[in-house]
Amino acid sequence: MATVLLLADWRGSTERRAKSMEMNSVWKAFDLMLLTFLISFLVAVTNSVSAQVNTMTNLSCFTHSIKDLIMTTWEILLRDRAPCIIAYREDKNETKETNCSGEGITWESRPEWNHKLQIDPVTVDNDGYYKCIFVTPAGNFQTVHHLTVLVPPVVTLSEEGNRTVECKAVAGKPAAQISWVPKGDCFTVNETHHNRTVTVKSTCTWKGFNGSSATCFISHLTGNKNVSIEHQSHSK
Structure with missing residues (x-):
């Protein structure tokens, strides 16, 4: 009979220790979760x-x-x-x-x-x-x-002949955006340099255009610019 009681006490003690260890494990997990929350909050x-x-x-x-x-x-x-x-x-x-x-x-x-x-x-x-x-x-x-x-780009504008004009936004960061007035037959290419600046070159041709000038608009985060060229006098 005494042996049975001792065995029962041992089992009860073992179960209590197991429950205690389980609770400790739960609290440790909770503490870790709380610590993680605090770190992510801070x-x-x-x-x-x-x-x-x-x-x-x-x-x-x-x-x-x-x-x-x-x-x-x-x-x-x-x-x-x-x-x-x-x-x-x-x-x-x-x-x-x-x-x-x-x-x-x-x-x-x-x-x-x-x-x-x-x-x-x-x-x-x-x-x-x-x-x-x-x-x-x-x-x-x-x-x-x-x-x-x-980096603000350096802007250049030149007439290439046959009513073709080239506008450049050189070594800007980020790349500039170029648009034209009046709109013509245009194509634009970008060249990225080793220092991550970008040169944007836009070339436009106007066939049958009777106006005397064309204007290149450069949009950039450091400020916007526009430059014009006169077809007849070649002045910028």
Whole structure:
């Protein structure tokens, strides 16, 4: 009889331990799910920004107030380059950089005062992703900027003879759009260069056109232009 009771107690204890382990496992899974939710909630800010070449631009970091800051880090991911990392530690009042030489990228002011990143001047090579991370005891706060560099095209217009005119938007980024007044028999070709700028060439012919001029309209994110050519005087 005692043996039966001991066996029953052992089975009951085993079942309780199994249930306890099961509950612990459930809570661990819940904690992991909660942690994942919190991380995804904190790392939530992504922006698309643009800047014109040969200007200065500032990229802001997390905009809310941060308490007990441990470290601020900018991670810069550019095309065909190793990641550039600029980090500031609050406890040591120390700044370090890795793989950032020659990029023209610095803090806007002292990092403990202002966490904005400054690029001066902006070049085509600055196209990429800029990730700012605030490290705090409560978690990490992250902001990501996707920077697109804009390059205004150089516009040329020339008469090729036989009432044929060629309009070029040279080395723009992104590619320009070209249209004509009056409309003629036109064809357009794009040429992409190694630095990702694009030259757009549009050639038009007007047969039976009695007007004296043709106008090329260039549309671009950096500003629109139009140029005209006089057929009779060949003046632009």
